[in-house]
Amino acid sequence: TPRTMESTAPESKVQVRLSTRHADIELPEDPGPLLVSTALNRYNLSKLVNNLLHTDTHPIPFEFLVNGQFLRTTIDDFLTKHGISAETTLNVEYTRALIPPLHVSSF
Amino acid sequence: STHLDPDNPISPETARALWLSHETSTHSLSQQLTEHLRLILAPTLATKLRGDFRTGKRLNLKRIIPYIASGYKRDKIWLRRSQPSKRSYQVMIALDDSHSMADSGASSLALKTLTLVSRALAMLEVGEVSIVGFGDTVTVAHDFDKPFTSEAGARVFSQFGFQATKTNVRGLVEKSLGLFEEARRRQGGKGEELWQLMLVVSDGICDGHEEVRRLVRRAREERVMIVFVIVDSSATPQPAQQPGVSSTTPTATTDNNSPAGNPENLPEAATTIPPPRQEPQKTSILDLQSVEIIDGKVVRWKYMDRFPFGYYLVVRDVRELPNVLAGALRQWFGEVVGSG
Ligand SMILES: [Mg+2]
Numbered sequence: 001t002p003r004t005m006e007s008t009a010p011e012s013k014v015q016v017r018l019s020t021r022h023a024d025i026e027l028p029e030d031p032g033p034l035l036v037s038t039a040l041n042r043y044n045l046s047k048l049v050n051n052l053l054h055t056d057t058h059p060i061p062f063e064f065l066v067n068g069q070f071l072r073t074t075i076d077d078f079l080t081k082h083g084i085s086a087e088t089t090l091n092v093e094y095t096r097a098l099i100p101p102l103h104v105s106s107f
Numbered sequence: 108s109t110h111l112d113p114d115n116p117i118s119p120e121t122a123r124a125l126w127l128s129h130e131t132s133t134h135s136l137s138q139q140l141t142e143h144l145r146l147i148l149a150p151t152l153a154t155k156l157r158g159d160f161r162t163g164k165r166l167n168l169k170r171i172i173p174y175i176a177s178g179y180k181r182d183k184i185w186l187r188r189s190q191p192s193k194r195s196y197q198v199m200i201a202l203d204d205s206h207s208m209a210d211s212g213a214s215s216l217a218l219k220t221l222t223l224v225s226r227a228l229a230m231l232e233v234g235e236v237s238i239v240g241f242g243d244t245v246t247v248a249h250d251f252d253k254p255f256t257s258e259a260g261a262r263v264f265s266q267f268g269f270q271a272t273k274t275n276v277r278g279l280v281e282k283s284l285g286l287f288e289e290a291r292r293r294q295g296g297k298g299e300e301l302w303q304l305m306l307v308v309s310d311g312i313c314d315g316h317e318e319v320r321r322l323v324r325r326a327r328e329e330r331v332m333i334v335f336v337i338v339d340s341s342a343t344p345q346p347a348q349q350p351g352v353s354s355t356t357p358t359a360t361t362d363n364n365s366p367a368g369n370p371e372n373l374p375e376a377a378t379t380i381p382p383p384r385q386e387p388q389k390t391s392i393l394d395l396q397s398v399e400i401i402d403g404k405v406v407r408w409k410y411m412d413r414f415p416f417g418y419y420l421v422v423r424d425v426r427e428l429p430n431v432l433a434g435a436l437r438q439w440f441g442e443v444v445g446s447g
Contacts, residue, residue: 012273013314015395032390035312035397035410044400051405085272087206 012038014075014086018049020094025060027052033089038076045071049094061097066090122265129222130257136429140227143433147440148196148233148302159183195299196234197251197290200224201279202267203309204240209269212340213310218267219425220308220338222260224432229255234302237286238263241279242271251290276313280322280333287331303331306432311337311392311414311421319415334435335419336428341391393421 015033020026031052040048042064050059064071067090071078079086117125159170163185170184202221208214221238228236238249248263249255287303294301305326313319326333395410418439420431 011314013312013397015312031396031407032394034407035395037399040400047400047403048398048405051407056405085206087272087274088210 012076012086014038014079015089016075016092017089018052018092018094022095025049025053025094025096028054036075038079038086039074041074042071045092045094046097062094063097065093065095068093117265117268119261119265123261125218126222126257126261126264129219130226130260133219133223133226133425136426137223137226137230140223140429140432141230143429144227144231144233144436147433147436148194148231158187160185160187163187193299194233195294195301197237197287197294197301197303198228198234199237199239199251199283199286199303199305201239201241201283201305201307201309202248203274203307204242204246204267204269205271205274206242206269207274207312208310211310213338214267214269216338216340216422216425217308217310218264220336220422220428221263223425223428224306224308225255225260225263227429235290237290239279239283239286240267241275243273243275244271245275245279245282247286251286252293274309274313276307276309277315277318277322279307280319280326284322284326284329284331287329304436305331305333307333307335307416308338309335310339311335311411311419312395316413316415323416332439333416333418334432334439335414335416336432337392337419337421339392339421339423341423391421391423 013035015035017033018027018031027049034048036045036048042062045064046059046062047056049062050056053060066075066078067082067084069078069082071092073081075090078084084090159167161183165186167184167186170181173181174184200221202217208217225236225238228234235251236249236255237247237251240246240248246266248266249259253259283305287305291301291303323333393409393411396407397410397413399406418435420435422428422431
């Protein structure tokens with residue numbers, strides 16, 4: 001599926017603060033809040049965390065929890081569904097995905 | 108929903124008490140700003156001798172030879188001291204009423220800033236003051252043609268709840284340019300030199316930077332000056348950043364945009380167990396990073412490197428405001444007068 005992020009309508013942004021409970025995948029340095037497009041989904045966020053971990057070439061598949069709920073859609077849809085405004089800084093927790101994404105088959 | 112949220116009303120009594128408390132606590136700072144502004148905003152008194160007149164104070168030596176050559180016909184040979192034209196100002200203060208202001212704790216500093224600046228302008232008596240709120244929509248909280256009294260200040264306060272679910276800066280600039288145009292038309296007949304200034308008081312987090320940039324250019328063409336006052340409620344107060352004049356095409360730092368996975372990119376300490384994570388601290392907007400995924404690549408840059416307003420200042424403590432704001436305005440006047 002195409003994963004391009006070309007902006008069409010004026011896109012909305014939200015601040016996210018990344019964290020994890022697992023010491024082995026903690027970010028080498030805390031980037032602080034990051035301002036991201038609300039059009040991002042799990043796949044894009046996974047890319048971002050791998051970038052921050054410098055693991056881009058051997059990416060680790062991640063799952064995300066926003067305020068304790070698994071993110072299965074875009075951030076935008078998540079916010080709408082849960083009645084959260086993009087004016088709030090989101091606490092985004094990441095964890096290793098139990099089921100790897102489809103395109104990773106070498107297990 | 109608008110920011111006039113019926114679930115979150117500020118009672119007139121509360122608004123009044125808050126206004127009076129801020130008015131008292133910022134009184135000497137207001138006076139300080141008034142003195143700065145008096146020097147900056149007043150027309151230059153040292154006027155030049157200029158012109159060619161039939162009578163005057165001093166001879167224009169360049170005109171003497173043509174005067175004789177013309178058989179004493181071209182007799183406009185005198186210089187006169189020209190009077191500075193009277194200036195008047197229309198200053199709009201636009202206060203961010205969005206929820207991020209409450210979320211970050213910037214709202215209190217923003218209200219103090221509003222009090223300080225509006226009081227200073229009222230004491231200065233150089234023109235008209237208007238106050239608008241913006242979030243999802245733009246609301247006029249105080250009109251240009253009404254006097255700005257303490258009563259008016261309390262009324263303005265009662266209209267802010269910091270509950271708006273959007274920060275529509277594009278809409279703000281667009282609407283304000285319309286309001287300025289109206290005010291200009293109303294003032295038109297008075298034969299005074301009119302200067303229009305807009306001060307945006309906000310945490311600075313907004314979307315749609317490209318469109319905002321275009322509108323900032325339009326404002327410049329319409330001779331409306333915009334100064335963006337970022338209230339930054341980060342934990343440790345540091346000296347204010349000097350008024351920034353960001354270039355219109357800032358170069359972004361796109362760290363980690365190099366081919367990823369390069370072993371050189373791995374930090375040495377990656378294998379050691381990091382210390383337990385600290386409670387996240389409040390972060391200054393100067394450290395905020397923007398992230399975009401462009402063609403599958405993660406691109407990061409400092410948010411302020413692409414901030415769409417050319418004139419901005421970052422304030423962490425209301426005590427910094429008189430000097431920092433005066434500095435920005437002085438710089439702007441220098442550029443406008445220097446180029447005109
Ligand atoms: Mg906001």
